Amino acid sequence: MLCRRIQSRVCSHIGTKKKICSKTEELARNKLTAQGMAMCERLGLRYPIGSIWQSEDCMRCSCSEVGLRCCSMYTTPRKFPPECEAVFDKENCRYVVHVKGNPKITCPAFAGVG
Template structure:
């Protein structure tokens, strides 16, 4: 890579979530529902779920770490989904 007329070696990125190393130009999904890119040694990540979700009264929105989607559960019984 050339920056300001100087050849700069491309540097790998280290995933702060699991310590994995990725080469420049890589794109990956983390176990924490993040989508990351390695751009010449600089890493950018954003969430794979859509921001904040409103939950019905008596329910709580929780991100499922396997699907990276919000699920609604009852506040008084977190094992019971809200319908």
């Protein structure tokens, strides 16, 4: 599973003395903590500390005192027969490898990333 910490969207816990937000996020963080909430923000949506969710772009995200962490929920195929292609199925958050021009015939994937 491919994971990354989203540095520009780091959040902080109320009462902490550590500065863990970037300068561009400082104003937004101060506004949220002034309202008595500790939250993370991703794609314009706010999430409370302790929340875990699946995003529309097939990422599993979590919000903690340390910050926002998102991991892809799928593996991207890298090695498969040359007569095949990998197509992303957004509805099921996965890649399907099939014969080019014929999605009914699946192909094996020998390696993947994520």
